[in-house]
Amino acid sequence: xxxxxxxxxxxxxxxxxxxxxxxxxxxxxxxxxxxxxxxxxxxxxxxxxxxxxxxxxxxxxxxxxxxxxxxxxxxxxxxxxxxxxxxxxxxxxxxxxxxxxxxxxxxxxxxxxxxxxxxxxxxxxxxxxxxxxxxxxxxxxxxxxxxxxxxxxxxxxxxxxxxxxxxxxxxxxxxxxxxxxxxxxxxxxxxxxxxxxxxxxxxxxxxxxxxxxxxxxxxxxxxxxxxxxxxxxxxxxxxxxxxxxxxxxxxxxxxxxxxxxxxxxxxxxxxxxxxxxxxxxxxxxxxxxxxxxxxxxxxxxxxxxxxxxxxxxxxxxxxxxxxxxxxxxxxxxxxxxxxxxxxxxxxxxxxxxxxx
Numbered sequence: 443x444x445x446x447x448x449x450x451x452x453x454x455x456x457x458x459x460x461x462x463x464x465x466x467x468x469x470x471x472x473x474x475x476x477x478x479x480x481x482x483x484x485x486x487x488x489x490x491x492x493x494x495x496x497x498x499x500x501x502x503x504x505x506x507x508x509x510x511x512x513x514x515x516x517x518x519x520x521x522x523x524x525x526x527x528x529x530x531x532x533x534x535x536x537x538x539x540x541x542x543x544x545x546x547x548x549x550x551x552x553x554x555x556x557x558x559x560x561x562x563x564x565x566x567x568x569x570x571x572x573x574x575x576x577x578x579x580x581x582x583x584x585x586x587x588x589x590x591x592x593x594x595x596x597x598x599x600x601x602x603x604x605x606x607x608x609x610x611x612x613x614x615x616x617x618x619x620x621x622x623x624x625x626x627x628x629x630x631x632x633x634x635x636x637x638x639x640x641x642x643x644x645x646x647x648x649x650x651x652x653x654x655x656x657x658x659x660x661x662x663x664x665x666x667x668x669x670x671x672x673x674x675x676x677x678x679x680x681x682x683x684x685x686x687x688x689x690x691x692x693x694x695x696x697x698x699x700x701x702x703x704x705x706x707x708x709x710x711x712x713x714x715x716x717x718x719x720x721x722x723x724x725x726x727x728x729x730x731x732x733x734x735x736x737x738x739x740x741x742x743x744x745x746x747x748x749x750x751x752x753x754x755x756x757x758x759x760x761x762x763x764x765x766x767x768x769x770x771x772x773x774x775x776x777x778x779x780x781x782x783x784x785x786x787x788x789x790x791x792x793x794x795x796x797x798x
Contacts, residue, residue: 444634446686447698456670474618476632477538604753612742
């Protein structure tokens, strides 16, 4: 989810902090991609054919259990679709970052999401029974969950294709932001706006959007965000906590607009809370804003990750597995052409690309 209402808030109060770009503008750049979110987007887009849910050969609905090795009776093999996703992302140097263990403070939010999926599953089953295709389309999207198998399958395929994979100890967005802050990547690609709160120097929305490029890429620079809002980084973090994030509930009745006004007026959450005691707003009991602030400023991330390397795809592995046949021609020709072009015009001297 990220920070509640942050995109809208920035559009109004920091419009010059966001620039509209094309995917092609990032050719030759190293981008850290929030892998789990990209997989989630992928499942939303290709997990169905219109309002018809994908099924396996036994006719079982596979909307949440798409795997790289499962033939889909209504749409052929799913592997070429995943390959297409990866090839699309490889117009730039993509490094995929996967989530690790979620912070303890996020588990309450994850439990809420699980309950919502359970409710959506019940609604979906009712819609299927009565043949309501519009409701099937709506509720099936709400039941999508990225499983460990999805992650493991994609890690395996990415490594076979020679693409760097980072397994974060905690939140992928935090690890992506750390890579960006350490100048190991040019930007972070995600839809979760808390990438900015974690300190990503550049944050890209819609870069991995599989909605067939309906939206341009929006690039945010955190330095411009702070300049436009007139805040320090510490104040921006407090603004995000007040607005609402994944790690704690916010103060009822306070959204982004009021949070910005309060931070500008009082400077920090401590002063905001002190002044709210005289108002109608009720601060949650034992509100852990200090712990959340620490989580944003000192997240659980890997340090000392070596510079990324991209290698040629292991095409022999694909050839040895008949159900990968559809990938071979795409992967080999597309990867080599992309890598050769990038190798010739490479702007990043530290990146080593083996094209065979």
